[in-house]
Amino acid sequence: MVQTxxxxxxxxxxxxxMxxxxVGQIDVGQVIEVQVDNPSSMEALxxxxxxxxxxxxxxxxxARCWKVYIRKD
Structure with missing residues (x-):
């Protein structure tokens, strides 16, 4: 993971x-972690x-949020 x-x-x-x-700033194959506490935002990612x-x-x-992991292809 390169960025939170x-x-x-x-x-x-x-x-x-955001x-x-x-995702636009990372290299192919790298992973970001997005922390959200809004259910609709979590579902939209x-x-x-x-x-x-x-x-x-x-x-x-x-305990306080969802952590969404996304890898750039």
Missing amino acids: VDCIGDSCPRPQL TKKA PPLCDEMAATHLETVKD
Whole structure:
């Protein structure tokens, strides 16, 4: 994992925009972790991967947020 995107307290569309920006800044094969506490934002990130040329690897529920792992393809 090369970068953590902290979207705690943010609602749509900010987490999606921040995720797109982060994926655009990393190299192919690298992974980012996006932290979100908004359920609709968490659900919106995996489908967004197709348009970012990325792969949703996993979403893990933490005590205070979801951690969404995305790899750039």
